Amino acid sequence: MNRPDNAHLPAPLIALAGWLLPGLGYFLIGEKKRAYIAGIAIILTFVLGLLIGGVRVIDVPGFDHNNQKRTGPRDTRWRLSAEPIAEVMNKPWYIAQSLVGPLNIGATAWSLSTDARQSTARIFDIGTLYTAVAGMLNLLVIIDAAYRATHPRAISAAEEVSA
Amino acid sequence: MIDLLAYVPFVHPAPLWDYWYLLIIPLATAVSVVYKTIKCRYVRQIPKEAAILTLWIIAAMIGVALGVWLVYMIFVQWT
Numbered sequence: 001m002n003r004p005d006n007a008h009l010p011a012p013l014i015a016l017a018g019w020l021l022p023g024l025g026y027f028l029i030g031e032k033k034r035a036y037i038a039g040i041a042i043i044l045t046f047v048l049g050l051l052i053g054g055v056r057v058i059d060v061p062g063f064d065h066n067n068q069k070r071t072g073p074r075d076t077r078w079r080l081s082a083e084p085i086a087e088v089m090n091k092p093w094y095i096a097q098s099l100v101g102p103l104n105i106g107a108t109a110w111s112l113s114t115d116a117r118q119s120t121a122r123i124f125d126i127g128t129l130y131t132a133v134a135g136m137l138n139l140l141v142i143i144d145a146a147y148r149a150t151h152p153r154a155i156s157a158a159e160e161v162s163a
Numbered sequence: 164m165i166d167l168l169a170y171v172p173f174v175h176p177a178p179l180w181d182y183w184y185l186l187i188i189p190l191a192t193a194v195s196v197v198y199k200t201i202k203c204r205y206v207r208q209i210p211k212e213a214a215i216l217t218l219w220i221i222a223a224m225i226g227v228a229l230g231v232w233l234v235y236m237i238f239v240q241w242t
Contacts, residue, residue, distance in 0.1 A: 045193040119176030
Protein backbone atom coordinates (compact mmCIF):
# COMPACT_ATOMS: atom_id res chain seq x y z
CA MET A 1 0.00 0.00 0.00
CA ASN A 2 1.20 3.56 -0.66
CA ARG A 3 1.71 5.07 2.76
CA PRO A 4 0.85 8.76 3.13
CA ASP A 5 4.09 10.69 3.65
CA ASN A 6 2.58 14.20 3.53
CA ALA A 7 -0.31 13.56 5.91
CA HIS A 8 0.53 16.74 7.79
CA LEU A 9 -0.90 18.89 4.99
CA PRO A 10 -4.21 20.51 6.00
CA ALA A 11 -7.38 18.98 4.55
CA PRO A 12 -8.57 22.24 2.87
CA LEU A 13 -5.28 22.41 0.96
CA ILE A 14 -5.65 18.77 -0.13
CA ALA A 15 -9.24 19.48 -1.22
CA LEU A 16 -8.21 22.59 -3.14
CA ALA A 17 -5.39 20.69 -4.85
CA GLY A 18 -7.85 17.93 -5.79
CA TRP A 19 -10.14 20.51 -7.35
CA LEU A 20 -7.29 22.22 -9.23
CA LEU A 21 -6.18 18.93 -10.78
CA PRO A 22 -8.15 15.69 -10.29
CA GLY A 23 -6.02 13.26 -8.27
CA LEU A 24 -3.58 15.88 -6.99
CA GLY A 25 -5.02 15.54 -3.48
CA TYR A 26 -4.01 11.87 -3.38
CA PHE A 27 -0.62 12.74 -4.84
CA LEU A 28 0.10 15.24 -2.07
CA ILE A 29 -0.64 12.70 0.68
CA GLY A 30 1.67 10.15 -0.96
CA GLU A 31 -0.97 7.96 -2.64
CA LYS A 32 0.66 8.39 -6.03
CA LYS A 33 -0.72 5.35 -7.85
CA ARG A 34 -4.20 6.14 -6.59
CA ALA A 35 -3.68 9.73 -7.79
CA TYR A 36 -2.76 8.65 -11.32
CA ILE A 37 -5.64 6.18 -11.61
CA ALA A 38 -8.32 8.54 -10.27
CA GLY A 39 -6.96 11.60 -12.06
CA ILE A 40 -6.67 9.94 -15.45
CA ALA A 41 -10.12 8.31 -15.14
CA ILE A 42 -11.80 11.62 -14.22
CA ILE A 43 -10.04 13.70 -16.85
CA LEU A 44 -10.71 11.08 -19.54
CA THR A 45 -14.41 10.98 -18.60
CA PHE A 46 -14.67 14.76 -18.84
CA VAL A 47 -12.78 14.93 -22.14
CA LEU A 48 -14.84 12.04 -23.53
CA GLY A 49 -18.00 13.99 -22.65
CA LEU A 50 -16.72 16.97 -24.62
CA LEU A 51 -15.81 14.66 -27.51
CA ILE A 52 -19.22 12.97 -27.55
CA GLY A 53 -21.45 16.04 -27.28
CA GLY A 54 -19.10 18.79 -28.46
CA VAL A 55 -17.73 21.54 -26.25
CA ARG A 56 -21.18 23.13 -26.13
CA VAL A 57 -22.27 20.50 -23.60
CA ILE A 58 -20.77 23.03 -21.19
CA ASP A 59 -24.05 24.93 -20.95
CA VAL A 60 -23.03 28.05 -19.07
CA PRO A 61 -25.58 29.74 -16.78
CA GLY A 62 -26.41 33.28 -17.87
CA PHE A 63 -26.05 32.52 -21.57
CA ASP A 64 -28.62 31.25 -24.09
CA HIS A 65 -28.22 28.66 -26.85
CA ASN A 66 -26.59 31.29 -29.10
CA ASN A 67 -24.05 32.32 -26.43
CA GLN A 68 -25.83 35.63 -25.90
CA LYS A 69 -26.24 36.98 -22.38
CA ARG A 70 -29.73 36.21 -21.10
CA THR A 71 -31.79 39.16 -19.92
CA GLY A 72 -35.21 39.24 -18.30
CA PRO A 73 -38.42 39.92 -20.26
CA ARG A 74 -38.94 43.34 -18.65
CA ASP A 75 -35.45 43.88 -17.31
CA THR A 76 -32.38 44.50 -19.45
CA ARG A 77 -30.03 43.39 -16.67
CA TRP A 78 -28.04 40.20 -17.20
CA ARG A 79 -29.97 37.44 -15.50
CA LEU A 80 -26.84 35.93 -13.92
CA SER A 81 -26.27 39.15 -11.97
CA ALA A 82 -29.98 39.89 -11.38
CA GLU A 83 -31.00 36.39 -10.22
CA PRO A 84 -27.79 34.34 -9.87
CA ILE A 85 -29.25 31.44 -7.86
CA ALA A 86 -32.30 31.02 -10.11
CA GLU A 87 -30.12 31.21 -13.22
CA VAL A 88 -27.65 28.59 -11.94
CA MET A 89 -30.52 26.34 -10.84
CA ASN A 90 -31.83 26.47 -14.42
CA LYS A 91 -28.68 24.59 -15.42
CA PRO A 92 -27.76 22.54 -12.34
CA TRP A 93 -25.50 20.20 -14.31
CA TYR A 94 -23.04 23.10 -14.55
CA ILE A 95 -22.49 22.85 -10.79
CA ALA A 96 -21.36 19.22 -11.19
CA GLN A 97 -19.21 20.10 -14.22
CA SER A 98 -17.52 22.86 -12.18
CA LEU A 99 -16.20 20.27 -9.73
CA VAL A 100 -13.64 19.18 -12.35
CA GLY A 101 -11.82 22.47 -11.73
CA PRO A 102 -9.82 24.64 -14.13
CA LEU A 103 -10.38 22.10 -16.89
CA ASN A 104 -14.04 23.12 -16.81
CA ILE A 105 -13.12 26.81 -16.73
CA GLY A 106 -11.15 26.31 -19.95
CA ALA A 107 -14.02 24.34 -21.50
CA THR A 108 -16.43 27.11 -20.44
CA ALA A 109 -14.31 29.75 -22.17
CA TRP A 110 -14.13 27.57 -25.29
CA SER A 111 -17.87 26.90 -25.21
CA LEU A 112 -18.64 30.62 -24.99
CA SER A 113 -16.21 31.56 -27.74
CA THR A 114 -17.17 28.99 -30.35
CA ASP A 115 -19.76 29.53 -33.07
CA ALA A 116 -20.72 25.85 -33.07
CA ARG A 117 -24.32 25.04 -32.28
CA GLN A 118 -25.34 22.86 -29.36
CA SER A 119 -25.92 19.24 -30.18
CA THR A 120 -29.44 18.04 -29.72
CA ALA A 121 -31.33 15.36 -27.85
CA ARG A 122 -29.59 12.15 -26.82
CA ILE A 123 -26.00 13.00 -27.78
CA PHE A 124 -26.18 16.30 -25.89
CA ASP A 125 -27.64 14.52 -22.85
CA ILE A 126 -24.94 11.85 -22.89
CA GLY A 127 -22.14 14.41 -23.27
CA THR A 128 -23.60 16.44 -20.41
CA LEU A 129 -23.90 13.27 -18.32
CA TYR A 130 -20.24 12.33 -18.88
CA THR A 131 -18.94 15.78 -17.93
CA ALA A 132 -21.23 16.06 -14.90
CA VAL A 133 -20.37 12.54 -13.68
CA ALA A 134 -16.66 13.41 -14.02
CA GLY A 135 -17.25 16.34 -11.67
CA MET A 136 -19.18 14.22 -9.18
CA LEU A 137 -16.47 11.56 -9.22
CA ASN A 138 -13.88 14.25 -8.55
CA LEU A 139 -15.93 15.39 -5.55
CA LEU A 140 -15.75 11.83 -4.17
CA VAL A 141 -11.99 11.75 -4.71
CA ILE A 142 -11.55 15.19 -3.10
CA ILE A 143 -13.51 14.10 -0.02
CA ASP A 144 -11.60 10.81 0.25
CA ALA A 145 -8.19 12.48 -0.16
CA ALA A 146 -9.05 15.13 2.44
CA TYR A 147 -10.30 12.44 4.83
CA ARG A 148 -7.17 10.34 4.35
CA ALA A 149 -5.05 13.43 5.01
CA THR A 150 -6.71 14.07 8.35
CA HIS A 151 -7.40 10.46 9.44
CA PRO A 152 -4.45 8.35 8.25
CA ARG A 153 -4.69 6.07 11.31
CA ALA A 154 -8.48 5.69 11.06
CA ILE A 155 -8.15 4.68 7.41
CA SER A 156 -5.44 2.14 8.23
CA ALA A 157 -7.48 0.66 11.12
CA ALA A 158 -10.65 0.40 9.00
CA GLU A 159 -8.68 -1.27 6.23
CA GLU A 160 -7.18 -3.76 8.65
CA VAL A 161 -10.68 -4.70 9.87
CA SER A 162 -12.14 -5.07 6.36
CA ALA A 163 -9.12 -6.99 5.01
CA MET B 164 -20.43 10.01 -44.94
CA ILE B 165 -21.18 13.73 -45.22
CA ASP B 166 -21.54 13.84 -41.43
CA LEU B 167 -18.07 12.35 -41.00
CA LEU B 168 -16.47 14.78 -43.46
CA ALA B 169 -17.96 17.77 -41.64
CA TYR B 170 -17.12 16.44 -38.19
CA VAL B 171 -14.70 18.53 -36.11
CA PRO B 172 -13.79 16.78 -32.83
CA PHE B 173 -14.82 18.65 -29.68
CA VAL B 174 -16.63 21.30 -31.71
CA HIS B 175 -19.35 19.17 -33.27
CA PRO B 176 -21.10 16.27 -31.53
CA ALA B 177 -19.57 12.89 -32.38
CA PRO B 178 -21.55 10.99 -35.05
CA LEU B 179 -22.62 8.27 -32.64
CA TRP B 180 -26.39 8.54 -33.04
CA ASP B 181 -26.72 4.86 -34.01
CA TYR B 182 -24.43 3.59 -31.24
CA TRP B 183 -25.49 5.74 -28.28
CA TYR B 184 -26.32 2.71 -26.14
CA LEU B 185 -22.66 1.55 -26.23
CA LEU B 186 -21.65 4.74 -24.45
CA ILE B 187 -22.73 3.13 -21.15
CA ILE B 188 -19.54 1.04 -21.25
CA PRO B 189 -16.91 3.82 -20.82
CA LEU B 190 -19.10 5.64 -18.31
CA ALA B 191 -19.64 2.50 -16.21
CA THR B 192 -15.90 1.78 -16.42
CA ALA B 193 -15.00 5.28 -15.22
CA VAL B 194 -17.45 5.14 -12.32
CA SER B 195 -16.17 1.69 -11.32
CA VAL B 196 -12.49 2.64 -11.53
CA VAL B 197 -12.87 5.80 -9.45
CA TYR B 198 -15.14 4.11 -6.91
CA LYS B 199 -12.76 1.20 -6.48
CA THR B 200 -9.80 3.61 -6.31
CA ILE B 201 -11.45 5.02 -3.22
CA LYS B 202 -12.59 1.72 -1.73
CA CYS B 203 -9.75 -0.74 -2.38
CA ARG B 204 -7.04 -1.13 0.23
CA TYR B 205 -4.35 -2.12 -2.26
CA VAL B 206 -3.97 -0.46 -5.63
CA ARG B 207 -3.31 -3.86 -7.27
CA GLN B 208 -6.89 -4.88 -6.37
CA ILE B 209 -8.39 -2.04 -8.40
CA PRO B 210 -8.35 -3.53 -11.97
CA LYS B 211 -10.12 -6.77 -11.01
CA GLU B 212 -12.60 -5.14 -8.64
CA ALA B 213 -13.36 -2.36 -11.16
CA ALA B 214 -13.88 -4.89 -13.97
CA ILE B 215 -16.36 -6.86 -11.84
CA LEU B 216 -18.22 -3.71 -10.83
CA THR B 217 -18.35 -2.53 -14.46
CA LEU B 218 -19.97 -5.81 -15.50
CA TRP B 219 -22.45 -5.54 -12.61
CA ILE B 220 -23.43 -2.00 -13.59
CA ILE B 221 -23.90 -2.96 -17.25
CA ALA B 222 -25.86 -6.10 -16.30
CA ALA B 223 -28.06 -4.05 -13.96
CA MET B 224 -28.71 -1.45 -16.66
CA ILE B 225 -29.66 -4.18 -19.13
CA GLY B 226 -31.98 -5.65 -16.46
CA VAL B 227 -33.62 -2.28 -15.84
CA ALA B 228 -34.00 -1.73 -19.60
CA LEU B 229 -35.63 -5.14 -20.03
CA GLY B 230 -37.93 -4.46 -17.07
CA VAL B 231 -39.04 -1.09 -18.42
CA TRP B 232 -39.51 -2.61 -21.90
CA LEU B 233 -41.64 -5.39 -20.38
CA VAL B 234 -43.80 -2.90 -18.46
CA TYR B 235 -44.26 -0.89 -21.66
CA MET B 236 -45.21 -3.98 -23.66
CA ILE B 237 -47.64 -5.25 -21.01
CA PHE B 238 -49.44 -1.99 -20.25
CA VAL B 239 -49.21 -0.20 -23.61
CA GLN B 240 -48.62 -2.59 -26.49
CA TRP B 241 -50.40 -5.79 -25.43
CA THR B 242 -53.49 -4.23 -23.83
